[in-house]
Amino acid sequence: MSINWLRFVSPSLKKPPLFHLCHLPPPPSSSSAVIVAMSYDKELAAAKKAASLAARLCQKVQKALLQSDVQSKNDKSPVTVADYGSQALVSFVLQQEFPDNFSLVAEEDSKDLRKDGGQEIVERITKLVNDSLTIDGSYNVTLSTEDVLKAIDNGRSEGGSQGRHWVLDPIDGTKGFLRGDQYAIALALLDGGKVVLGVLACPNLPLTSLSDAGQHSPNNKVGCLFFAVVGGGTYMQPLDGSSAVKVQVSAVENPEEASFFESYEAAHSMHDLSSLIAQKLGVKAPPVRIDSQAKYGALSRGDGAIYLRLPHKGYREKIWDHAAGCIVVSERAKCKRTPSTRASMKLGVWSQMLQGSHWIFQRESILIWTQASLSPTRS
Numbered sequence: 001m002s003i004n005w006l007r008f009v010s011p012s013l014k015k016p017p018l019f020h021l022c023h024l025p026p027p028p029s030s031s032s033a034v035i036v037a038m039s040y041d042k043e044l045a046a047a048k049k050a051a052s053l054a055a056r057l058c059q060k061v062q063k064a065l066l067q068s069d070v071q072s073k074n075d076k077s078p079v080t081v082a083d084y085g086s087q088a089l090v091s092f093v094l095q096q097e098f099p100d101n102f103s104l105v106a107e108e109d110s111k112d113l114r115k116d117g118g119q120e121i122v123e124r125i126t127k128l129v130n131d132s133l134t135i136d137g138s139y140n141v142t143l144s145t146e147d148v149l150k151a152i153d154n155g156r157s158e159g160g161s162q163g164r165h166w167v168l169d170p171i172d173g174t175k176g177f178l179r180g181d182q183y184a185i186a187l188a189l190l191d192g193g194k195v196v197l198g199v200l201a202c203p204n205l206p207l208t209s210l211s212d213a214g215q216h217s218p219n220n221k222v223g224c225l226f227f228a229v230v231g232g233g234t235y236m237q238p239l240d241g242s243s244a245v246k247v248q249v250s251a252v253e254n255p256e257e258a259s260f261f262e263s264y265e266a267a268h269s270m271h272d273l274s275s276l277i278a279q280k281l282g283v284k285a286p287p288v289r290i291d292s293q294a295k296y297g298a299l300s301r302g303d304g305a306i307y308l309r310l311p312h313k314g315y316r317e318k319i320w321d322h323a324a325g326c327i328v329v330s331e332r333a334k335c336k337r338t339p340s341t342r343a344s345m346k347l348g349v350w351s352q353m354l355q356g357s358h359w360i361f362q363r364e365s366i367l368i369w370t371q372a373s374l375s376p377t378r379s
């Protein structure tokens with residue numbers, strides 16, 4: 001059975017339909033689900049390992065974060081030692097595990113690091129990466145600075161709709177990371193242009209629901225690893241490695257009772273517009289603003305039911321900003337072919353009024369609305 005829930009569209013098409021996840025097919029029967037899920041077992045184990053190691057590296061850096069860790073990129077977004085370290089680590093692990101079939105589309109490259117004055121920062125990244133590999137103990141290697149730069153640059157694949165490609169955002173939500181808030185290591189696998197596997201490591205996300213009253217209790221542990229393989233459901237486990245549980249999306253169907261997520265950063269999503277949409281939907285609760293694809297993880301376990309993402313004009317979403325998060329949510333949503341919730345009907349009306357905006361995901365009670373237009377390549 002073809003699982004064609006995620007459609008990527010070439011940006012070269014004149015009028016590309018937006019990347020969307022609505023009208024999803026039902027999940028495969030339990031027997032075929034097992035077969036589909038099992039065919040990515042090795043990939044899932046490697047992805048979980050890579051993302052967990054990267055998360056540990058990031059946690060270490062975030063603790064010791066200094067302003068001097070911040071560089072600037074052309075797009076002015078902050079880049080940290082952890083960002084590069086995370087990419088080097090994930091790239092290295094995946095290449096070790098899949099030496100004959102390795103293609104990685106990742107956000108960073110080593111260009112800035114190779115410039116004059118970059119040596120010190122490269123040495124710090126290299127030390128962090130080597131420390132992480134030593135603690136893990138699976139690979140008996142010590143990487144040189146050049147090895148680390150090469151590992152970062154091995155993420156320069158163009159991707160595509162043929163074959164397998166890993167897709168990585170080494171730190172999604174760099175602003176949240178720098179603020180000491182939410183961020184995620186987001187790793188997905190594309191096979192034939194479709195997302196078949198996703199892992200989201202969210203080092204600062206509480207293990208209990210964001211809607212729980214006790215979320216700020218000092219006893220509330222943080223650090224979640226969400227993972228999903230197509231046809232196999234979504235699971236969450238603590239980043240410390242204890243056992244995984246299957247998660248379930250929110251059962252709330254009435255938007256008046258739903259909480260909705262949006263970006264923490266007003267520069268990333270138009271808060272005024274989402275507030276208007278929420279108001280029209282009848283949502284009563286204030287927005288829950290968190291950074292990164294941690295929002296998708298939180299949605300997959302029912303912390304909220306609606307995600308509104310409305311980037312400002314001109315911003316182009318990248319494949320690594322949604323691939324892992326989307327499968328984590330879609331695998332956990334109950335299936336229903338026909339949109340029927342009150343919220344989706346209202347959104348349907350509103351999407352016609354907001355030109356260029358589409359809700360991309362509708363399964364039973366979950367709604368995600370974004371303007372994302374993605375292709376399976378880095379462009």
Ligand SMILES: Nc1ncnc2c1ncn2[C@@H]1O[C@H](COP(=O)(O)O)[C@@H](O)[C@H]1OP(=O)(O)O
Pocket residue numbers: 077169171172173174175262263264265267268269290291292293311312315321
């Ligand atoms: N101007 C922008 N508009 C929308 N999203 C942006 C913008 N700049 C960066 N991003 C990306 O938005 C995502 C975070 O979204 P959110 O605000 O929902 O947390 C990240 O992928 C972030 O990139 P990065 O991965 O470099 O952090």
Ligand SMILES: [Mg+2]
Pocket residue numbers: 169171172173320321
């Ligand atoms: Mg990102």
